[in-house]
Amino acid sequence: MTNDQPAPLSTDFFARPTLTVARELLGCRLVRQIDGATLSGVVVEAEAYIGPTDTACHASKGRTPRTEVMFGPPGRAYVYLIYGMYHMLNLVTEAEDFPAAVLIRAVEPQTGLDRMQARRAKPGRPPLKPAALTSGPGKLCQAFGIDLAFNGWPVTTGEQLWLERGQTVPDSHVATGPRVGITYAAPEDISAPWRFWLRGNPFVSG
DNA sequence: CAGACGATTGCCT
């Protein structure tokens, strides 16, 4: 039978080197089904966190209840709470028992912007501009309704939360640089160019 | 069990 719907990215997609996955996630669509609506956005910024020797990676401090998901099979979500208020969405990569993940830092909203607006709105404040809806890891989780309930969620089944291959992004459109907010890490990890984004895209967190 | 802190955000000066 024919099927016009794009398939969710598979386990094989995530079971590769984390830098490769982070780079190739650019241009892919993040899709969320919630309250009978479909929200989606194109990934425009992502960061790689790679294994036990990467001191910026949570799992470098060992296997704990929180980091357990990163030691598990690829293609699952690693979601955690930061500063008591914001959720971060990561996708587990590489082989089982090698703890690594890609942090989705920003998406360009495509569908369901009104729902995102409603989720992000603050009482007594003017409506947010589209560029403010999902231009940060905490923002996009709030806009997409992603919280700790999704920790460990398989993003390869096409239910509730998944990714789809999008338009191929040429290397000339990709910029790389150091990761954001990891001042506690070792100098060589702070300077590693493991952040990827679409050059000039206004939805990048900056 | 107390205490420190964080892969952020948004309000305030």
Added chain:
DNA sequence: GGCAATCGTCTGT
């Protein structure tokens, strides 16, 4: 540009 918000997780007593 400074800084408070707010809580799960981890460390050390």
